[in-house]
Amino acid sequence: MSISINSRIESIEISGIRQFANQLIDFPDAINLTIGQPDFPTPEAVKLAAIEAIKNNQTSYTHNAGLLELRAEIASFFRDSYGLDYNSKTEIIVTNGASEGLDSLFRAILEEGDEVILPAPAYPGYEPIINLCGGKVVYLDTSDTGFQPDPQRLESLITDRTKAVLMNFPSNPTGVTMESAQLEQVAAVLEKHEVFIITDEIYSENSYGEKHSTFARFEKLRDRTFLVHGLSKSHSMTGWRIGFVLGPEMYMKHVLKVHQYNAICASVPGQFAALEAMKNQRHIPAEMNKEYVQRRDFVYSRLTAMGIDVVLPKGAFYIFPSIEKFGMTSYEFAVRLLKEGGVAAVPGSAFTVYGEGFVRISYAYSMPVLEEGMDRLEKFVHSLTD
Ligand SMILES: Cc1ncc(COP(=O)(O)O)c(C=O)c1O
Missing domain, CATH: 3.90.1150.10 (Aspartate Aminotransferase, domain 1)
Known part of the structure; x- marks a missing residue:
């Protein structure tokens, strides 16, 4: 049996x-x-911040959304770097890596049969989780457009089953990023359709051309955009498991429920390390x-x-x-x-x-x-x- x-x-x-x-x-x-x-x-100072936290017995659960001080620092980072305005109390969740943030997000928004449009070639971490939630990935081929999503092609894939469009720029695996003018064309398409936008910008701090332009900056899309980020790549902290999700309050309270029942909170020494990274190690x-x-x-x-x-x-x-x-x-x-x-x-x-x-x-x-x-x-x- x-x-x-x-x-x-x-x-x-x-x-x-x-x-x-x-x-x-x-x-x-x-x-x-x-x-x-x-x-x-x-970075040494980041490691020391975690050691210090452990020595000071800062090792018990935090608020489900993460240390408020860390969330405030995350809000300040996105304000200073990208002019974004997120409420640290209600619009930011610290997760166990971007991976857990994505998982919590998908589980909070997807229902059986929902489609998620994803420019491809794509990071292989998305589709399995979307499928586990009963969702289906619809790929937007970028292999013949220099790995940039073509706005018309994107629009042709949007149907009444589309729940979300997921962007990942700079991209794993292509290293290609979307510059400001290209983002605007895609945003203009998305403005016309009531879908969620998930923008995985975990590589934003590793941009080598013009300064990174975030998909979260479009005011008309703000009330349905989620920004996924984290410290794995920017501060060489893959093993610390610290990520962030930023999004509108009316949806984040539901994402928080998934995160709460799945993880309670992100690793606490990791959160103290992240606080140092976001506060003093932005360089x-x-x-x-x-x-x-x-x-x-x-x-x-x-x-x-x-x-x-x-x-x-x-x-x-x-x-x-x-x-x-x-x-x-x-x-x-x-x-x-x-x-x-x-x-x-x-x-x-x-x-x-x-x-x-x-x-x-x-x-x-x-x-x-x-x-x-x-x-x-x-x-x-x-x-x-x-
Ligand atoms: C595009 C992308 N998103 C998310 C992740 C996962 O990041 P984290 O370590 O924060 O879970 C990776 C890791 O390689 C990635 O390449």
Whole structure:
């Protein structure tokens, strides 16, 4: 006899990124360019703030939405950086990473059969959770528009089943971001349709072109926009599990109920660390960005010198070159690159079918690692074309 579990979870597979990364164990000498987290340590002052909190026995539950002092600092950060106005008492929730924030949001807004439009190639963390809530993802293909969502194409996908449109810029996996004028065109479409907007801007502080422009700035959309953010990427705090959701009070009180019953509150030493990061360490991302830009430029110029088509990324720490001309699937390419070339990169198909024909390279690695990785990739590419 076997007792059945939720059929929805049964049909969900582990992420393509993990599936591929799990193969790396058999190739200990491979240069691993698959990881999506900064290679810098968490800033010293941030670590000390958590240690201090623990020493002072600041280790019991906080308010479900997080320490009020932290929420006030988050509100001040978004006011100072982006001119946004969120009430720290009623419109901000501190979550266990952006991941838990997204989960709480989806569970609060989605009902059976609801559709969520998602530009793709896309981060693989969204669809499984949307499906678990009974929702369905409708992909907006950006693979032939320089990874920018085309406003007309977006509008053609909106139906009366559409509950939300989810944007993630700067994007994982493409590194592409939407600049102000492009955001305005998409916002103009969304103004016409009563749908929620979820904007996952976890990479906003890692922007290398014009200053990041947030999707949360459109006043006409404010009463149905949720901004998802966190410290995993900006302050190299992936293991601390601190994220934030900001949104209109009338919906946030419901999101808070999901968060409350699922998590009670975010990790408390993590919240004290986050308080230090948001209050006194706002300069950290700019310091990391100096390194990322140098690395991005290096990887981009090596790829183009190899004759590979690639869009110059303007944010995050990923680059998403086309491998179409090599006449194999992205999975085949990635496996051969690993086995024959000694380099690990994530097959684009891990980011939906619209990522087919590409691979994702992370440049959150030191220059010597990237140099060796690019040398090996070049040799492998030559072995395919010579
Ligand atoms: C686009 C995107 N959103 C959310 C997350 C999850 O972030 P967190 O560590 O805050 O849960 C990631 C992590 O890679 C990501 O790339």
